Amino acid sequence: MNTLTFFISVSFVLFCLYMAKHAVLGYQRARASSRWPSVEGVLVSVELWGNRNIDGEMVAANNLRVKYDYQINADGYSGNTVAYYELHYPETTEFAEAHPEGSQVKVFYNPHNCVQSVLVPGLHPAKPYGGLILAGFGVVFSLGISAGIWLGYIG
Known part of the structure; x- marks a missing residue:
């Protein structure tokens, strides 16, 4: 694995973690607003x-x-x-x-x-966990792709 590939995969994981953090904060704020x-x-x-x-x-x-x-x-x-x-x-x-x-x-x-x-x-009545689910998929996907790259299965 070269340095550029490593940098890109780490950046992807960090970006997904950043988005997950904002999804959790948004969920907490929306939930609190109902009170x-x-x-x-x-x-x-x-x-x-x-x-x-x-x-x-x-x-x-x-x-x-x-x-x-x-x-x-x-x-x-x-x-x-x-x-x-x-x-x-x-x-x-x-x-x-x-x-x-x-x-x-x-x-x-x-x-x-x-x-x-x-x-x-409050939360969206039809999809209260939508942001959390999407963020969770992003983190799991980014970690899976990155692990595949780091272990040599991808690229």
């Missing part, structure tokens, strides 16, 4: 972006970007996190239709760090 207190806030902006073919027409609906303001003990805060997972069509359009600009919205905030906030707390 956060809430206050009323106001949606300052709601923007759908990323074209998607819907009924033969290209429509900006694939992704969602929001900005909202809220107050805690007379201190003003702004947030832009809808959920601690990615919303994609049709979740994006459903959210935008239910929460137009200027509407009141419930904002869940971290009581230990009020700047951290989210509009949809």
Whole structure:
């Protein structure tokens, strides 16, 4: 095995471990958010972006970007996190239709760090462990490929 192959395989393993760390932190943050207190806030902006073919027409609906303001003990805060997972069509359009600009919205905030906030707390209802599973596969795959390279079975 040459030095370049070793460097690439180690880099791949480290990258997958880095992504796994962020998947675990994201899971923990999303899970914790379901226990956060809430206050009323106001949606300052709601923007759908990323074209998607819907009924033969290209429509900006694939992704969602929001900005909202809220107050805690007379201190003003702004947030832009809808959920601690990615919303994609049709979740994006459903959210935008239910929460137009200027509407009141419930904002869940971290009581230990009020700047951290989210509009949809908790894990994704359909795939709560999706990020962890993907990260786990990445780590196992990278270790398997790297072990094959290091032991001389690959390359």
